Each structure stands twice: as structure tokens, then as C-alpha cells.
Amino acid sequence: MPDVHIGKPMALSGHCLCGGVRFRTVGLVRTSGHCHCESCRRAASSPVTTFFTVSREATELGGESLSFYASSPGVRRGFCGTCGSPMSFETERRPDDIDLYVASLDAGLSVPIREHWHWDERVDWLTIVDDLPKSEGGA
Numbered sequence: 686m687p688d689v690h691i692g693k694p695m696a697l698s699g700h701c702l703c704g705g706v707r708f709r710t711v712g713l714v715r716t717s718g719h720c721h722c723e724s725c726r727r728a729a730s731s732p733v734t735t736f737f738t739v740s741r742e743a744t745e746l747g748g749e750s751l752s753f754y755a756s757s758p759g760v761r762r763g764f765c766g767t768c769g770s771p772m773s774f775e776t777e778r779r780p781d782d783i784d785l786y787v788a789s790l791d792a793g794l795s796v797p798i799r800e801h802w803h804w805d806e807r808v809d810w811l812t813i814v815d816d817l818p819k820s821e822g823g824a
């Protein structure tokens with residue numbers, strides 16, 4: 686799989702742990718980043734979650750076990766009701782976007798990561814050393 690470039694259209698696909706939920710997108714990768722917010726940390730039970738953002742319209746996310754959880758007003762998180770894998774993040778603040786997890790891609794895992802979000806909420810037991818921009822807000 687060739688490298689993914691931000692801002693370049695590319696077909697990407699992925700799936701949950703059991704395969705019950707799948708996504709496919711053909712849009713531009715609009716941005717990508719590591720999110721350190723408490724909400725993402727709890728949703729994934731993981732210190733960092735890494736997303737890439739694409740067009741909702743250009744994305745198919747589906748499967749019989751696809752479920753949604755409204756984690757805060759105007760926000761829904763897609764997950765697999767069978768295996769529990771977190772699959773997507775959507776917010777009314779960015780109605781044209783859907784955020785998907787880089788770690789659930791079928792192949793490559795090669796989306797370049799652009800920045801850190803909610804750096805102020807990061808856990809203090811994981812040391813991250815990189816030159817990426819670190820902001821206290823979200824995408």
C-alpha cells in the first residue's frame with residue numbers, strides 16, 4: 686500500500702476486531718492526529734487515540750453490529766456491538782467530517798500523523814517525544 690498523503694484522495698478501508706463493522710472511504714484525508722482528551726481515552730480505554738478525518742459523504746461505515754453512543758451533546762461514537770471496537774467519531778461542530786481510527790485500517794497504517802489534540806489532558810505515565818504541533822483544543 687502506498688503512503689497516504691494528507692489532502693490527496695485515496696481509497697482506504699478498515700474493520701473492527703471481529704469484522705462485523707467495516708468502513709470504506711474515498712475522500713481526501715483532511716487531517717490526522719493523536720487525541721489525548723478524557724472522552725477519547727475512556728471510549729477506547731487507551732491513553733491516546735489516533736484519528737484521521739475524511740468526508741462523511743465519501744465514507745461508508747456499516748455492518749449489522751454497528752452501534753452508536755452519544756458521548757456528549759452533538760457527538761456520536763460508532764462502535765461494534767459484538768466485539769466492542771471503537772470505530773468512528775462524529776460531531777455536529779464538523780457536520781461534513783467523520784473521524785476514523787488509523788489503527789483500524791485494513792492495511793498500511795500509513796496515514797501520516799499531523800498533530801496532537803488536547804495535549805493538556807494527556808496521561809502522565811506515557812512519554813511522547815516528537816516534533817508534532819501540540820494544541821489544547823480539538824480538531
Ligand SMILES: [Zn+2]
Nearest residue numbers: 701703765768
Ligand atoms: Zn466487531
